[in-house]
Amino acid sequence: MSGRHPSHSSAESSRDHAAHAHGAHDHHHRPPATPSAQRALIWALALTGGFAIVEAVGGWWSGSLALLSDAGHMLTDAAALGLALFALRIAARPPSRRASYGYARAEVIAAFVNALALLALVVFIVVEAVSRLLQPVPVAGAAVLAIALCGLAVNLATAWILSRATRTLNTHGALLHVLSDLLGSAAAIVAGAVIVVTGWTPIDPILSIVVSLLILRSTWRLMAESIGVLMEGVPSHLDYDAIGRALLEVPGIAGVHDLHVWQMSAARTALSAHVALSDGREWPTILAATQKMLAERYAIEHTTLQPSWPAPPRYVGRRVIPISGPPKR
Numbered sequence: 001m002s003g004r005h006p007s008h009s010s011a012e013s014s015r016d017h018a019a020h021a022h023g024a025h026d027h028h029h030r031p032p033a034t035p036s037a038q039r040a041l042i043w044a045l046a047l048t049g050g051f052a053i054v055e056a057v058g059g060w061w062s063g064s065l066a067l068l069s070d071a072g073h074m075l076t077d078a079a080a081l082g083l084a085l086f087a088l089r090i091a092a093r094p095p096s097r098r099a100s101y102g103y104a105r106a107e108v109i110a111a112f113v114n115a116l117a118l119l120a121l122v123v124f125i126v127v128e129a130v131s132r133l134l135q136p137v138p139v140a141g142a143a144v145l146a147i148a149l150c151g152l153a154v155n156l157a158t159a160w161i162l163s164r165a166t167r168t169l170n171t172h173g174a175l176l177h178v179l180s181d182l183l184g185s186a187a188a189i190v191a192g193a194v195i196v197v198t199g200w201t202p203i204d205p206i207l208s209i210v211v212s213l214l215i216l217r218s219t220w221r222l223m224a225e226s227i228g229v230l231m232e233g234v235p236s237h238l239d240y241d242a243i244g245r246a247l248l249e250v251p252g253i254a255g256v257h258d259l260h261v262w263q264m265s266a267a268r269t270a271l272s273a274h275v276a277l278s279d280g281r282e283w284p285t286i287l288a289a290t291q292k293m294l295a296e297r298y299a300i301e302h303t304t305l306q307p308s309w310p311a312p313p314r315y316v317g318r319r320v321i322p323i324s325g326p327p328k329r
Contacts, residue, residue, distance in 0.1 A: 040165030041085040044158045044174060048181070049078035051154045058147040062140035065132050066191045066204045067147060069125045069211075070184035074151075076121050077177040080114040084174050104265030108229045111173040115223035118177070122212045122219070129205035129212075139204050141195030148188035155182045173222050180215040187211045232262035235269055238298060247273065250293060252286040254278045254309075261300070270302040277309040 052074035059067030087110035095102040155178055162175040187207035194203045225236075234240045240261060247256045255276035264270050271294060277283060287305060294300040 037165045037171050038085065038088055040161050040171065041081055041088065041174060043161050044178065045078060045081040045085065047154050047158045047161075048074050048081060048178070051151060052078055055147055055151055058143060062143040062147070063137055064139045064144040064188065064191065064204055065125075065128055066184070066188040066208050067144055069128070069208050070148075070151060070181065070188055072121060072124070074181055074184075076117050077174075077181060080110075080117055080177055081174050083110045083113060084171070086110070101264055104268065105229065108226050108265065111222060112226040112230065114173045114177065115219050115226060118180070118215060118219040119223075122216050125208050125212045129208045132205040133202060136201050139191075139195050139201045141192045141199075143192075144188055144204075145192030145196060148185050148192055152182065152185040152189060155185050173226075176218045176222055180211070180218060183211045183214055229263045229265070234261045235263050238269070243271070243294075243298060243300075246293060246297060247275065247290065250286060250290050252278055252282045253290070264302065268302065269298070269300045270304075271300045272304040272306075274306045274308060277307050280307065280309040283307050 052071050055067055055074060056071035059065075059069075059071050084107070087106040090103050090106040093103045159175065159178045159182060162171055162178060165171050187210065191204040191207050194200055228236065238261060240259070243261060244256050244259055247253060247259070253275050257274050257276075259271070259273040261269065261271050275286075275290075277286065286307075290305060291301075291303055294303055
């Protein structure tokens, strides 16, 4: 760190950083309040896993791809819900010397794995549907209709349970799984009704393809969100440049550089930055004002700020994003 008083700046920065780090630890490292999410996932796992077996047997007996694909989807969902429940328990563990941030990203990894499983399922359904269109097979429409109606009821109950749970990336991913199951059940109902009335069996694989495309859309969003967290990207709801300008508007801050904004987990955002000060003696006041602004305006409460004065240091061989000069009005 450079400046006319490097030792004074470094010492003051160390004291304030230590005080801030302790506060952030108290706020962020508490085990998350997840009993609601855990109960919801347990109920969803029991309902989904149990009916998946019923639907798989019914699909095999009736010869319906719509039912078999929905049963496979529900079995994948059951595995995904089990993984989500396991990740939720891991994420609740307190931080350790080996994992100083805790285990909150376990749920993000689980959401990413769930998205991959859904993508694999979409590919399987589309390939099988094309095969059925080329070589049609007989389908017992009445059985398909009855089983699909029961599946719709189970999926509605599961979706209701998950929608009332504490929202995390994992419960959101599980809800996407169940909503796509709802589409699968609705498609199977339509396919069964059409076959009963008209006897036209190609409707079964056609609707399976339509449902797969709808599943693909929601799955892609879930994958993009989880990858963004794992890559420590700036959260999509935050504007990096706007945060930099807001920091420059804090009285006493003359420049900002090496600004980083990332997600510690799906629900917690962190920020670090070097700030150039007009007067280092005002740092405690500036720090408090900056933390208050970031928490109130952007909901960023885990902040690490390193001050320097009177000018930011020079960086050699490092790529940084400088944000300096007067704020834009």
